[in-house]
Amino acid sequence: MFRGASAINMDAKGRIAIPARYRDALRVEHAGTVIMTVDIDAACLLIYPLHEWEQIEAKLKLLSDTDPLERSFKRKLLGHAQDCELDSHGRIVIPPALRSFASLEKKTMLVGLLNKFELWEESAWQQQMDDGNALIQSQDLASNERLAHFSL
Incomplete structure (x- = not known):
């Protein structure tokens, strides 16, 4: 399981180093392969371990190729999907x-x-965090069926 936010500098070749705490799991459990694609409603990228992505593909396979919305949805996710391998230094x-x-x-x-x-691009991450915090504060969480009984 992946959690937490890490500030990472991308180098001139477009590489980022995956934090060390995730590298072993990605190498051992997922053969060092991740799938990267675009988010459907935010200007960020989604990075899935291979077996998690395979579950997404199974769901996408069930969508229609003749329904324009479903086909567009599939095109967006699958058309941008790229296999990425961790190198020997844990970079992709x-x-x-x-x-x-x-x-x-x-x-x-x-x-x-x-x-x-x-x-995320760092400033876009901060902006969406600010927007998300404002949204949470402006809502009555008890009116959301899934959040009403959520406790920490």
Whole structure:
């Protein structure tokens, strides 16, 4: 499981170093392979270990190729999906098209979300955190069926 946010500098070749605490799990449990694609509604990238991505692909396979919305959804996720291998130093290369999509330059944030990571441009991450905090504070969590009984 992946959790926490890590500030990571991307090098001139478009590589980021996966934090050491995740490297062994990615190498041993997932053969060092991750799948990277675009998020469907945010300017960030999604990074899935291979077996987690295979579950996403199984769901995508069930969507229609004739329904325009479902086909567009599949095209967005699958059309941008790239296999990435951890190198011997625990780095992955972010393909140029994906770097462009997420406006990635040097300063990035890698965020663990249990079964996947999000990769953000640092200031975009901070902005969405601010927006998310404002949203949480403006809502009555008790009116949300899933959050009403959530306790920490």
